[in-house]
Amino acid sequence: MFNETHVTIDLAALQHNASIAKRSASGSKVMAMIKADAYGHGLLPVAKALQHVDGFAVARLSEALVLREAGFNKTILVLTGFSCAEELECFVLHDLDAVVHSEYQVSRLTQSSLQSPLSVWLKINTGMNRLGVNSPDVMRISDALQLSGNVRLPFKLMTHLACADDMNRTVTEEQIELFDESVKGLAGEQSIANSAGLLGWQYSQRHWVRPGIMLYGGCPFAGKPAADYDLKPVMTLKSSVISLRTVSKGDCVGYGGSWTAQRTSLIATVGIGYGDGYPRHAVTGTPVLIGGQKAPLVGRVSMDSISIDVSQCEGVAVGDVATLWGDGLPIDEIAEKSDAISYELMCGITERVTRIVKGLSDGE
Numbered sequence: 001m002f003n004e005t006h007v008t009i010d011l012a013a014l015q016h017n018a019s020i021a022k023r024s025a026s027g028s029k030v031m032a033m034i035k036a037d038a039y040g041h042g043l044l045p046v047a048k049a050l051q052h053v054d055g056f057a058v059a060r061l062s063e064a065l066v067l068r069e070a071g072f073n074k075t076i077l078v079l080t081g082f083s084c085a086e087e088l089e090c091f092v093l094h095d096l097d098a099v100v101h102s103e104y105q106v107s108r109l110t111q112s113s114l115q116s117p118l119s120v121w122l123k124i125n126t127g128m129n130r131l132g133v134n135s136p137d138v139m140r141i142s143d144a145l146q147l148s149g150n151v152r153l154p155f156k157l158m159t160h161l162a163c164a165d166d167m168n169r170t171v172t173e174e175q176i177e178l179f180d181e182s183v184k185g186l187a188g189e190q191s192i193a194n195s196a197g198l199l200g201w202q203y204s205q206r207h208w209v210r211p212g213i214m215l216y217g218g219c220p221f222a223g224k225p226a227a228d229y230d231l232k233p234v235m236t237l238k239s240s241v242i243s244l245r246t247v248s249k250g251d252c253v254g255y256g257g258s259w260t261a262q263r264t265s266l267i268a269t270v271g272i273g274y275g276d277g278y279p280r281h282a283v284t285g286t287p288v289l290i291g292g293q294k295a296p297l298v299g300r301v302s303m304d305s306i307s308i309d310v311s312q313c314e315g316v317a318v319g320d321v322a323t324l325w326g327d328g329l330p331i332d333e334i335a336e337k338s339d340a341i342s343y344e345l346m347c348g349i350t351e352r353v354t355r356i357v358k359g360l361s362d363g364e
């Protein structure tokens with residue numbers, strides 16, 4: 001039997017990347033972003049491997065409850081907060097931190113009578129225009145939160161950077177300035193930085209940093225190798241060669257016949273496709289590692305297979321392992337060739353792909 005299509009999650013690499021985050025954050029507390037099943041890496045194994053961070057953040061209440069049920073008792077921040085009174089009670093019951101990003105949440109919170117006060121992170125919109133209360137409203141909302149008796153004081157203050165991945169944009173500095181103006185006089189701990197902020201904008205490091213992609217070994221800056229920051233790939237996606245054929249000059253390969261051989265070529269068919277989460281928009285030329293040698297994808301990506309021109313490779317045989325991304329082949333290279341971002345590729349691995357988790361010894 002061939003090596004089936006599988007994804008390996010290297011928790012030692014994850015821990016290494018977390019230590020880079022901690023070191024780069026010079027004194028800030030680290031909130032590990034583990035939303036969306038830890039960017040597709042598996043919520044519980046990732047949380048278990050990250051025992052040394054100061055907190056976790058997820059997008060939804062349901063994700064936070066999975067963590068609490070599994071026994072994780074550190075700070076867990078829910079980035080969308082609560083929507084109704086029942087959810088509010090659930091936050092209190094399970095000691096979850098809530099982002100308050102909209103006026104309707106402020107009303108719900110100040111109108112309820114909670115068993116004990118809630119830990120709140122007031123999110124301020126400084127230019128992302130997605131979630132967050134606007135700067136002119138901050139002082140009024142702060143007063144309401146302080147008076148309500150339902151909020152643990154001092155509440156925390158946060159914002160999110162929209163363009164920190166681009167070191168040439170001045171908007172990041174403007175966002176930070178607006179944040180500082182908005183929170184003037186408020187005592188709570190602050191948080192601004194995602195991975196790009198943490199690695200590229202030192203002034204965005206406050207009491208808490210919120211790294212996500214860097215923990216998984218993706219580079220937050222377009223066109224820069226993750227290795228420049230000593231980040232290691234956590235997810236490696238592999239499959240194998242299931243067929244080899246020689247095609248003649250002028251023959252086409254794959255759906256639509258979109259690639260035509262310019263000379264006699266050796267084509268390897270690898271048993272992975274968009275049905276596994278390999279990006280359908282990967283272009284001809286996207287690199288694949290076969291037996292440790294880089295070779296180009298040719299033609300369209302199918303649901304269950306892709307075609308690779310291995311004419312320039314030595315001794316390729318049916319059954320050879322093919323690496324699609326990860327160890328030896330940075331995911332950012334594949335993302336760039338498929339009009340995607342590394343985040344999207346990591347989150348897109350489908351159910352049928354076998355998962356192997358390695359690198360977590362007992363007692364960690």
Ligand SMILES: *Cc1c(COP(=O)(O)O)cnc(C)c1O
Pocket residue numbers: 033079160193194195196210211212213214220
């Ligand atoms: C996802 C997310 C992050 C982490 O961003 P990365 O680019 O993955 O580091 C930080 N803060 C918020 C609010 C997020 O939603």
